[in-house]
């Protein structure tokens with residue numbers, strides 16, 4: 001691949017060495033397990049959590065004479081993902097054999113795509129927190145088989161092999177070397193995960209190993225060309241990716257500043273030590289003796305096939321985000337939070353329907369997500385429905401309860417369920433708008449604090465303190481606006 005530098009150096013991304021500034025260059029190869037019931041070239045199940053070697057067909061075990069047959073569902077998923085990455089879809093692609101020996105690779109080669117992948121160049125847009133948007137180029141996406149798993153810790157002298165994963169379809173998504181910091185790399189992985197989940201082409205669950213990244217890192221002096229990179233294999237969490245990049249960049253800077261050179265090599269990240277270490281010198285494509293798999297025809301489809309898949313795609317996160325900002329008037333920040341997964345976005349839209357959208361966003365983000373986070377729960381496991389959140393908002397909006405009481409109602413709905421309006425009715429939580437009742441409490445508070453009243457006449461801001469006292473005395477049920485108006489009148493502030 002020809003490497004083109006598409007970014008201007010941002011001083012914010014420079015890291016200090018002993019002899020001056022450095023820039024970190026990062027390119028990622030992400031492996032995402034394709035969401036499909038069967039493997040790429042066999043009918044075996046891809047179900048997670050089965051006993052070792054439960055999902056292994058003769059094809060997966062590479063018995064002599066077995067022939068691979070492509071699973072169309074995996075092809076569709078790769079095309080759909082390519083469309084989600086705004087990428088070029090190649091109507092003709094070729095499967096190659098990538099030859100190497102490994103005990104958990106019974107074929108002695110992996111079927112992958114080399115010169116002619118199913119998907120070509122595309123892009124991923126990252127919204128960085130400070131409103132900055134950057135474009136990360138996609139080099140390609142290709143389909144390939146996963147290998148099995150060697151297990152070394154079950155027996156003192158033997159290793160075991162589990163072939164359940166052998167032959168499962170992976171999409172390898174290769175980025176251009178367009179990232180310039182560990183934060184950008186993490187944002188990229190996170191955005192990619194969001195896109196895959198929207199499309200439903202991978203559950204992209206890093207904990208299950210369904211999304212892994214090979215992280216390529218090099219460093220250079222600002223303004224120079226790309227330096228020699230190291231590739232850190234199989235990083236399986238976003239946090240580790242960040243740590244591996246930070247460590248690796250420091251290591252390379254140290255070597256270069258001491259007058260050394262970087263060896264292009266494959267490294268491993270050790271999460272326990274927080275460092276990377278050499279695994280092997282970098283293998284080149286010719287080491288694998290790639291050649292087209294003679295058991296498989298080139299993969300071909302026409303434009304109509306791609307068009308039909310395009311029509312079936314859901315609204316993608318960037319489009320949804322733009323719509324939330326334009327149609328609901330949300331801030332980019334709120335929109336980002338809400339579109340991070342489809343469930344959250346749908347939940348918000350249900351709450352916002354026929355209501356003030358900013359109120360809806362506030363409630364969903366601050367109250368609901370805040371509460372879910374506290375309990376380590378997902379939106380799909382929320383005990384409170386969109387209807388219930390909407391019900392609480394309606395009660396505030398029509399003046400039945402104050403914002404403060406609304407939070408209590410929300411807590412009750414969270415813990416016990418039920419209809420917010422009924423809860424308010426039954427438990428006598430309604431806001432007191434009866435001026436006579438409020439006036440009595442206001443008078444009491446004023447009478448009890450003559451000095452504060454004097455001060456408030458000088459400093460009108462102090463009225464807030466009185467409002468607090470009256471609200472407290474009324475158990476939070478007084479209408480705060482009415483209290484405020486009444487206090488000002490009685491104390492004599494205009």
Ligand code: ADP
Nearest residue numbers: 025026027028175176177216217218226227229
């Ligand atoms: P290979 O197939 O040998 O791993 P590629 O040229 O396909 O090599 O690149 C693999 C990954 O390495 C890509 O994600 C690419 O962006 C990244 N990359 C290439 N050169 C550099 C570099 N100098 N620094 C950081 N990343 C790089």
Ligand code: MG
Nearest residue numbers: 029214216231
């Ligand atoms: Mg590579």
